[in-house]
Amino acid sequence: MTKTKHLVDIRDLCIDFGPVRAVKNANMSIGHGQIMGLVGESGSGKSTLANAIIGLLPHAADITSGTLEFDGQDLRSFAPGQRQDIRGREISYVSQDPMSALNPSLRIGQQMVDIQHWSTESNADKLQRALHALEQVKMPSPQARLDMYPHELSGGQKQRVCIAMAIMARPKLLIADEATTALDATLEVQIVKLLKELQSDIGCAMLFVTHHLTVVEALCDDVTVMYHGDIREMGPVRDVFSNPSDEYTSSLLSCDPARIHEKCKRLPVMSDLSLKTPADPEMDKMRIDKSGGPILSIEGLDVTFTKPRGLVDLVQGRKAERIEAVKDASLDIAPGETVALVGESGSGKSTIARAVFRLVSAESGSVLFEDADLLHATPGQMRAARNRMSMMMQDPIGSLSPRTTVGAAVVEPHIISGNSSGMDLQDEAKRLLELVGLPTDFAGRYPHELSGGQARRVGVARALALNPKLVIADEPTAGLDVSIQGEVFNLLASLRETLQLSILIITHNLHVVRHLADRTVIMYHGRIVESGDTEDIINAPVHDYTKLLLSANLQARF
Amino acid sequence: MIGYAIQRIGVAFMIILLATTTLFIMIQFVPGDPANVMLGPRATPELKEALRERLHLNDSVFVQVYYFFVGVLQGDLGVDLTSNRPVVSILAEQVPYTAMLVLSILLVTLLGIPIGTYAAMHRGGAFDQISGVVAVSLIAVPPIVIGLYLILLFSVQLKWLPAIGAGEGFGGTLKHLILPTLAIGLTWIGYVSRLVRASVIEVLMQNHVKTARAFGIPENRVIRRYVLRVALPATITILGVSIGFILSSAVIVEILFARPGIGKLAYDAVISRNYPVVMGTVLASTVFIVFATTVSDLLNVLLDPRSRDANS
Numbered sequence: 001m002t003k004t005k006h007l008v009d010i011r012d013l014c015i016d017f018g019p020v021r022a023v024k025n026a027n028m029s030i031g032h033g034q035i036m037g038l039v040g041e042s043g044s045g046k047s048t049l050a051n052a053i054i055g056l057l058p059h060a061a062d063i064t065s066g067t068l069e070f071d072g073q074d075l076r077s078f079a080p081g082q083r084q085d086i087r088g089r090e091i092s093y094v095s096q097d098p099m100s101a102l103n104p105s106l107r108i109g110q111q112m113v114d115i116q117h118w119s120t121e122s123n124a125d126k127l128q129r130a131l132h133a134l135e136q137v138k139m140p141s142p143q144a145r146l147d148m149y150p151h152e153l154s155g156g157q158k159q160r161v162c163i164a165m166a167i168m169a170r171p172k173l174l175i176a177d178e179a180t181t182a183l184d185a186t187l188e189v190q191i192v193k194l195l196k197e198l199q200s201d202i203g204c205a206m207l208f209v210t211h212h213l214t215v216v217e218a219l220c221d222d223v224t225v226m227y228h229g230d231i232r233e234m235g236p237v238r239d240v241f242s243n244p245s246d247e248y249t250s251s252l253l254s255c256d257p258a259r260i261h262e263k264c265k266r267l268p269v270m271s272d273l274s275l276k277t278p279a280d281p282e283m284d285k286m287r288i289d290k291s292g293g294p295i296l297s298i299e300g301l302d303v304t305f306t307k308p309r310g311l312v313d314l315v316q317g318r319k320a321e322r323i324e325a326v327k328d329a330s331l332d333i334a335p336g337e338t339v340a341l342v343g344e345s346g347s348g349k350s351t352i353a354r355a356v357f358r359l360v361s362a363e364s365g366s367v368l369f370e371d372a373d374l375l376h377a378t379p380g381q382m383r384a385a386r387n388r389m390s391m392m393m394q395d396p397i398g399s400l401s402p403r404t405t406v407g408a409a410v411v412e413p414h415i416i417s418g419n420s421s422g423m424d425l426q427d428e429a430k431r432l433l434e435l436v437g438l439p440t441d442f443a444g445r446y447p448h449e450l451s452g453g454q455a456r457r458v459g460v461a462r463a464l465a466l467n468p469k470l471v472i473a474d475e476p477t478a479g480l481d482v483s484i485q486g487e488v489f490n491l492l493a494s495l496r497e498t499l500q501l502s503i504l505i506i507t508h509n510l511h512v513v514r515h516l517a518d519r520t521v522i523m524y525h526g527r528i529v530e531s532g533d534t535e536d537i538i539n540a541p542v543h544d545y546t547k548l549l550l551s552a553n554l555q556a557r558f
Numbered sequence: 559m560i561g562y563a564i565q566r567i568g569v570a571f572m573i574i575l576l577a578t579t580t581l582f583i584m585i586q587f588v589p590g591d592p593a594n595v596m597l598g599p600r601a602t603p604e605l606k607e608a609l610r611e612r613l614h615l616n617d618s619v620f621v622q623v624y625y626f627f628v629g630v631l632q633g634d635l636g637v638d639l640t641s642n643r644p645v646v647s648i649l650a651e652q653v654p655y656t657a658m659l660v661l662s663i664l665l666v667t668l669l670g671i672p673i674g675t676y677a678a679m680h681r682g683g684a685f686d687q688i689s690g691v692v693a694v695s696l697i698a699v700p701p702i703v704i705g706l707y708l709i710l711l712f713s714v715q716l717k718w719l720p721a722i723g724a725g726e727g728f729g730g731t732l733k734h735l736i737l738p739t740l741a742i743g744l745t746w747i748g749y750v751s752r753l754v755r756a757s758v759i760e761v762l763m764q765n766h767v768k769t770a771r772a773f774g775i776p777e778n779r780v781i782r783r784y785v786l787r788v789a790l791p792a793t794i795t796i797l798g799v800s801i802g803f804i805l806s807s808a809v810i811v812e813i814l815f816a817r818p819g820i821g822k823l824a825y826d827a828v829i830s831r832n833y834p835v836v837m838g839t840v841l842a843s844t845v846f847i848v849f850a851t852t853v854s855d856l857l858n859v860l861l862d863p864r865s866r867d868a869n870s
Contacts, residue, residue: 054772087774100765105787115773149863
C-alpha cells in the first residue's frame with residue numbers, strides 16, 4: 001500500500017439520485033489527523049458525500065463518475081466484502097441522532113462487542129476493550145453501563161456510547177454526521193470538547209458534518225462549504241471564516257445570528273442580506289404597553305406528573321411516584337412584549353406552555369390571561385380564551401395532518417371556534433398565507449410538498465388565524481438552517497409590530513433570543529432561576545446555570 | 559417483571575370468568591329444553607322436572623353460573639346429555655385433535671417470518687411482488703374454500719393424501735394433518751408474512767441499523783440481531799391473536815375433513831342443545847386463547863427491555 005499525502009482524496013465525484021445530481025464534481029481531501037468541517041444547508045449534499053465515503057449510500061443513489069480514494073485505495077473498485085473490512089475499523093461513524101443510534105433491545109455491552117466482529121479475541125477481552133473505550137469518553141460508572149439498555153441512558157450518555165464505539169478500533173477516519181445537532185447547547189460543548197481530545201489522543205482524521213458554524217470554528221482545522229451539491233469553498237477555517245472567497249460562504253456567515261453582534265430588528269437572509277436592520281430601543285419600548293396589567297400572568301405555578309400505578313402497586317398500597325415538572329413558576333407578559341423562556345430539554349419550559357392551554361393540569365398556582373383565571377375556567381370560558389391565544393407547535397410538518405391541504409389547515413381554527421359561518425374560507429386562507437409571506441397558490445399543497453421553512457410559515461399562519469393577542473411559539477427555529485431561521489425570525493418580528501402581538505418563545509437558541517426577546521426567563525430543573533431584560537441577562541448573568549448556558553451558546557469557548 | 563406477570567395472569571383469569579359467564583347467560587335465550595333432548599319426547603313431566611332439579615335448571619342464571627364454576631374447580635364440567643359421559647373425559651379425548659391443528663401456528667411462524675423478512679430485504683423485487691400477490695390472495699380466500707380445493711387437488715385428483723378422518727399411528731396422524739393445517743395456516747402465512755414485511759421495513763429504516771452497518775457488522779447478523787430482534791414483538795402479538803382465529807377456523811375445518819376435535823364437538827353440541835358440552839368446549843377454547851395471548855404478551859415484555867421497565 002502506498003502512503004499518500006492525503007487520507008481521503010475525492011476527485012470530480014458525482015452522485016446521482018435518479019435524474020437528480022446530489023453531488024456535482026466534488027473535490028475534497030482530508031489529511032492524516034486533520035479535522036475537516038463539512039458545512040451546508042439541509043439538502044446541500046453534505047450527508048450524501050459523507051455516506052459515499054463510508055459506503056452507505058441509499059440504494060437509489062449512484063456514484064456516476066470521479067474517484068474516491070481512502071488511504072491510497074480506490075474505494076469505488078472495492079467489492080462489498082472489502083468495504084465491510086474497512087468499516088468500523090479504519091473508518092468509523094457517529095450518527096446524527098444519538099437517541100435512535102443504538103439498538104433498543106440489546107445491552108450496551110453486547111452492541112460494543114458486536115462491532116468488534118473483526119477481532120478473534122474472546123468476548124471477555126472484547127468487553128474489556130469496550131469498558132476501556134467508555135472510560136476514554138468519560139462515561140460515569142462505565143462498568144454498570146455495559147449491562148444497561150439504551151433507554152436507561154440520557155441523550156448525552158448515548159452520544160458518549162456512540163463515540164466510544166467509533167474510537168474503539170482506533171480508526172484512521174471518524175465521520176461525525178451532525179453528531180451534536182440533537183443535543184442541548186451545554187451538552188454540545190462537552191461532546192465537542194471530548195471529540196477534540198479523543199482526536200488528538202488517537203490521531204485520527206475527522207470529517208465533521210454540520211450546519212452549525214460556531215462548532216466548526218471551535219473544532220475544525222479545515223472547512224468545506226457545500227451548496228446545492230457543489231463544493232463552493234475549501235480551506236483552513238480561519239481563512240475561510242475571516243475572508244471568504246465565495247459569495248455563498250460570505251452570505252452564510254453574515255446570516256448566522258451568532259455572528260451578528262449588535263441587536264437586530266430584522267436579520268439578513270440568504271436571498272437578501274440588506275434586510276439587516278439594527279434594533280431601535282425606542283421603538284421597542286413603544287411596542288410594549290406597560291400602562292395596563294399584563295396580558296398573561298403566571299403565579300406560583302406547580303405542575304406534577306404522577307406515574308401510573310400498576311395493579312400490583314395498587315394491591316400493595318404503594319403511592320404513585322410523583323415528578324415535579326414545574327415548581328413555583330411565575331412570569332408576566334405585557335401586551336406587545338416578547339418574552340423568551342430558555343432552558344435545556346426536560347427543564348419544564350414546554351410544560352408551562354401546556355399548562356397555560358390546560359393541556360396538562362396544574363397542581364397549584366394561577367394563570368391569568370386578560371384577567372380570566374384559566375386554571376378554573378369553565379369549558380366555555382376556556383374556549384373563548386383559546387380563541388385569543390394560540391400555540392405554534394414544535395414540529396411544523398408533524399403538527400399538520402398529512403391529508404389536509406395547507407389552505408384547509410390554516411382556516412381550521414375558524415371552523416373549530418365555530419365562527420366560520422358566512423365567512424369565505426378561501427379568501428381567509430389567502431389572507432393568512434399572504435400575511436406570512438407564502439404564495440396564495442400554496443393553499444392547494446399538502447404538508448409533504450413543503451420545505452421546513454414553509455411548513456413553519458404555515459404554522460405561523462394557523463396560529464394567527466383567529467387574530468390572537470398572545471402567541472406561544474415552541475422552538476420556532478429548531479432544526480432550521482441559519483438563513484431560514486432568519487426568515488422565521490423576521491416574520492415574527494414584523495408580525496408583532498403590525499398586529500400588536502405578545503409572544504412567548506420557548507427555545508434553547510440564545511442567538512435568536514438575543515435579537516428577538518425583550519425579556520428572558522431562564523429555567524433549570526423545573527424552576528425559574530433567573531429572569532430580566534434580555535440584555536442584562538446576557539451581559540451580567542447571575543445564576544450559575546445561566547452563565548454555563550451563555551458560555552455554551554454565545555462564545556465558542558471550547 | 560414478576561409483578562407484571564402476576565398481574566397479566568390475574569387479568570387472564572378474569573377474562574375467562576367473564577367470557578364463560580356471558581356465554582352461560584346467552585345460552586339461556588336459545589329456545590329448546592335440554593330436558594327434552596336428554597329424555598326424549600316421550601318422557602313424563604315428572605321425569606323432566608326431576609332432571610331439571612338435578613341440573614339446577616330451575617334456579618336463576620347466576621346460581622347456575624355459581625354451580626358451574628364450583629364444578630370447574632372440582633374438575634367436573636357436568637355430564638353429556640346424550641351419552642351420559644362426563645364432559646371432562648369427552649374433552650380429554652377431543653382436545654388433542656384440535657391441539658394438533660393449532661400446531662399449524664408452527665407452519666405459520668416457520669414460513670411467514672422468513673417470507674416477510676426476505677420480501678422486506680428485497681423490497682420491490684420479484685420475490686416481494688409475487689409473495690405480496692400470493693399473500694393477499696390467501697388472505698382473501700376463506701379456509702373452507704382453500705380446504706375444498708386442497709381435497710380436490712391432493713385427495714381426489716392426485717390421491718396423495720387422505721381427505722377425511724384423523725388417521726392412526728404416528729405416520730397416519732401426520733398424513734391426515736397435512737391438508738387441514740394447510741387449510742387453516744395458508745391464510746395466516748399470508749397475514750404474518752405481510753405484517754413481518756411491514757415491521758421489518760420500518761426497522762430497516764431506523765438509525766441504529768445504519769449504525770450497525772456503518773461498523774461493518776455482517777449483513778446476516780444485522781438482520782438477525784438489529785432488525786428481527788426489534789421487529790419481533792409486533793409479530794409475536796399477531797401470532798398470539800392468530801391462535802384464536804385458527805381455533806375458530808378449526809370448527810369449519812374439522813367438519814370439512816370429518817375430523818374429531820372440539821370444533822366438531824361444539825358444533826354437534828349446539829345443534830342438539832347439549833349445554834354441558836357447549837359450556838365445556840367454550841371453556842376449553844377460551845382458556846386456550848387467553849393462554850396464547852397472555853404468553854405472547856409476556857414474551858413481548860421479555861423481549862423488549864423498554865416495555866419490561868415500563869411494566870416492572
